[in-house]
Amino acid sequence: MGGHSAYLAFGYAGLKVVDVTDPTDPQQAGTYFTGGHTWDVALGSHYAYLADFGLQVIDVSNPANPQRVGSYEAKSYSYSVAVSGNYAYVGGQEGLDVIDISEPARPQRVGGNPELGNIFSVVVNGDRLFVVSEKGLIILHLFTQLPGPPVSFAPAPTVQGNTFHISLQGLPGLGVIIERSVDLLQWQTWTNGILDAVPLQFEDATAGLNGRQFYRARSP
Numbered sequence: 001m002g003g004h005s006a007y008l009a010f011g012y013a014g015l016k017v018v019d020v021t022d023p024t025d026p027q028q029a030g031t032y033f034t035g036g037h038t039w040d041v042a043l044g045s046h047y048a049y050l051a052d053f054g055l056q057v058i059d060v061s062n063p064a065n066p067q068r069v070g071s072y073e074a075k076s077y078s079y080s081v082a083v084s085g086n087y088a089y090v091g092g093q094e095g096l097d098v099i100d101i102s103e104p105a106r107p108q109r110v111g112g113n114p115e116l117g118n119i120f121s122v123v124v125n126g127d128r129l130f131v132v133s134e135k136g137l138i139i140l141h142l143f144t145q146l147p148g149p150p151v152s153f154a155p156a157p158t159v160q161g162n163t164f165h166i167s168l169q170g171l172p173g174l175g176v177i178i179e180r181s182v183d184l185l186q187w188q189t190w191t192n193g194i195l196d197a198v199p200l201q202f203e204d205a206t207a208g209l210n211g212r213q214f215y216r217a218r219s220p
Contacts, residue, residue, distance in 0.1 A: 005029060005063045007048050009038040015050060017063045032058055032066040037077065044083040047104055051078040055090050055097075057104045072099050072107040084124040087143050091119030091131060098143045111143050141173045151176050151217050154199055164207030167199045168217055178202060181214045190215075 006026070008016040015038055017030040040051040046061040047069070054074035059067045078092035086102040087110070095114035099107045121132040124142065131138040151170035158165045168176060174195045179187040193200050207213050 005060075007041050007043060007060065009041045009050065011039075012037050014038050015041060015048060015058060015066060017060065017066060019063070030060075030062075030064040030066050032068065034068075039077065039079045040081050042081045042083045042088070044088075044101070047101075049081050049083055049088050049101070051081040051090060051092065054078055055081065055088055055099050055107055057101065057107055059104070070103075070105040070107050072097070072109060079120055080122045082122045082124045082129070084129075084142055089122045089124065089129055089143075091116075091122040091133070093118050095119060095133075096122070096131060110145065113140075141171075144171060146171060150174055151195065151219060153217070159207065162205060162207060164204040164213070164215075166202040166204070166215060168193075168195065168202070169199045170195045172197050175220050176200070176217050177220055178215060178217050180204075181216075182212060184214055187216070 004019060004021040006018045006020050010016045014033040019027045019029040034052045034056055036053045038050050038052050042049045048058040048060045050056040050058060055072040056068060057070040059069045076093035078090045080091045082089045086100060088099040088101050090097045090099055095116045096112045096119060097109055098111040100110045101107050116131060116138060117134040119131055119133040123130045127142050129140040129142055151168060151174060154167055154169040172195055176195060177192045178190050180190045181187045191202060
């Protein structure tokens with residue numbers, strides 16, 4: 001819904017705009033044919049975002065004459081879309097795509113997760129994204145644009161006596177695994193944690209017992 005208009009995803013018929021000024025007598029006000037199959041629609045400002053073959057951005061400032069202003073083409077169908085701020089969350093056959101819609105004429109993919117499987121529905125509530133996929137219900141943090149990599153050492157690791165100090169920073173809520181190796185070929189899991197707004201601290205009291213020790217951090 002937007003004002004006195006309802007915006008409907010109408011499959012192969014595309015987007016339908018219905019005037020509901022009189023709820024007892026709704027009237028079609030406009031339509032936009034995408035050329036594909038429109039599965040879902042989300043509204044933001046005066047744009048309608050369509051889950052189709054990727055994402056279609058439609059200017060609906062004039063409900064009687066919707067006009068496409070931009071699109072993000074995916075490799076397969078998208079079934080659901082939710083919008084929060086400058087990002088559209090698009091779920092479909094290839095998992096989740098996060099699309100930057102700050103420039104409606106040039107939507108750009110900035111993130112996502114193909115490991116979620118076939119997604120049927122995405123909903124934003126507060127600072128969480130609720131995803132229903134073939135793997136069940138999954139609750140995610142909303143996308144955060146980072147100035148650097150998702151996980152990094154900060155500051156540089158230091159050694160005090162036989163203890164090696166590690167400090168990790170990155171995307172809050174991201175799970176990390178720290179592994180150790182003596183030859184950079186065979187790696188063993190040492191410890192794990194979840195990143196927060198402040199750097200995550202680890203200490204290895206056995207570091208001084210080895211002639212050399214290498215560490216790496218990764219997300220599961």
